[in-house]
Amino acid sequence: MEQPRGQGLNDIPASTSLPPLVEGPLRYFLRCTVARALWTTPKPPSAATLVRLRWWGETSDGTVFQPPSRAGQPGGRTTARYPVRCGPRQFTAYLTDMGVLVLEVMTKLDHLPIGRAQITSLSQLSPSHPISGVFPIISPTSDKLGELQVLLMALLFVIYSCKLYCCNICAWIKLCSVLTLPQSLTGLKLQKILKSGIKKVEFSFTAPNLGNLCCKIVTCGLKTGNIK
Structure with missing residues (x-):
């Protein structure tokens, strides 16, 4: 089967184009990689975990990443490429209005919520300025459980x-x-x-x-x- 344009063989199929529900020609791609979940809590989840990303305005269930979360534990696919169907200025305006990108961490077996990581300063994202870092995973009781290693990069x-x-x-x-x-x-x-x-x-x-x-x-x- 032919790969969609811009999607690598090991990429996760993107759940939406960006901004969601906006029609138009393909302008560029936004690559999102959730490379690893690093646990700092004394009692990390014993089972494998998933990370779900849903964009502001997205009506689907989102894109699910499978980063490794334990040393020696193989992970699944960790990268998705989202088609962007507007110009850079319009996309920056969308990111500014969105404000925060939320990544939900959940159990793999039954998708029970474990915590959330948030990425701010989205308006700084551009082809010359990727967003890369580790972002704290916060539990529903506001405890820090660990960190997610994430990269957002625009591909023209x-x-x-x-x-x-x-x-x-x-x-x-x-x-x-x-x-x-x-x-x-x-x-x-x-x-x-x-x-x-x-x-x-x-x-x-x-x-x-x-x-x-x-x-x-x-x-x-x-x-x-x-x-x-």
């Missing part, structure tokens, strides 16, 4: 047109610091693709490659490209 997906000038493209690229690059796409392969004259080129990259990639685009000439 942009369609370039032949009408755009390379210099403008490169200037825009330099504003973006978080994109993904297939390891198989080397500089030589990129040059070959760009020189081939095909109508569409698909590529992506990360911040350390920005300078070299901009030079390659200017040197080779860009036809039409997709970043994902």
Whole structure:
């Protein structure tokens, strides 16, 4: 079965696009990784745990992550990529209005609530500013049980047109610091693709490659490209 665009083989299927119920073309992805649950309470949960994320306005049951919570205990899938169907300014406004992102920690067997972790300062999230850290898990009785290790990162997906000038493209690229690059796409392969004259080129990259990639685009000439 073909993977949805932007979704990795081991990603959790996203329960919603963002903002929920907003229709429109795909603008970019928001990658959320719940890497690990770290227990600090003397009596941590004996059974495996899950983490559920529901976005403000979402009508589904949310996305369920399966981070490892004990040393040596294998976890399940920990990453989901949410399609974002609005521009960065509109998405920042949505995050600002939401205020707090709540992650519910629950038992795996019967989904009984254990505690919650909250992420604030969501309006700071942007392609150049991911949110990464450990966030306390608080019980219903306001006791700290542990911490969740979470990463929120915007992954850009942009369609370039032949009408755009390379210099403008490169200037825009330099504003973006978080994109993904297939390891198989080397500089030589990129040059070959760009020189081939095909109508569409698909590529992506990360911040350390920005300078070299901009030079390659200017040197080779860009036809039409997709970043994902």
